Amino acid sequence: KAGVTQTPRYLIKTRGQQVTLSCSPISGHRSVSWYQQTPGQGLQFLFEYFSETQRNKGNFPGRFSGRQFSNSRSEMNVSTLELGDSALYLCASSSGQGVLNYGYTFGSGTRLTVV
């Protein structure tokens, strides 16, 4: 069973640009969540998509957005990049249903550097 696949693994962007990150969940998983990890703030929840609908949203500005496709693959977009957006962006998938199915499986992440 393939794991969670995130692409690209590394990305360097300039301030003001926008970026799109991709996540393919484990086959059969319908929930995809995104987290930002920085040394200062740790792991912070961005948003969760389930069956193409945003189901939960964290406390991030509107520059951070996402979507999910019918095959459960998800993309995350950050517009007007700031230096503080440099982070490891992690995607996690789960079945998203039932109390015993919230153990996420994380991908290896996309390391975004904004210069």
Added chain:
Amino acid sequence: GQQLNQSPQSMFIQEGEDVSMNCTSSSIFNTWLWYKQDPGEGPVLLIALYKAGELTSNGRLTAQFGITRKDSFLNISASIPSDVGIYFCAGLYAGNMLTFGGGTRLMVKP
């Protein structure tokens, strides 16, 4: 918002020693999860706890869901060099949104 206090922040121990780390919260959680993260990789789920008071083992790892639902601990027995990494606790109250602790960095002296 909810916050998880994880301690200690780092530990430097001798191979073979037992390790204990814990997380506390001012809010209750319905699920506690423990993850390990290696450099350059995403966190890997070690143990999931679903009921207050639950004690669960996974090999040399043992974790408990506190009876007040506001805390959890993770023990590692007889540590080995590959235990090196950052351990995170995470709590889930409702929905599918995890709140993470700040992590415990474990270093093992051979």
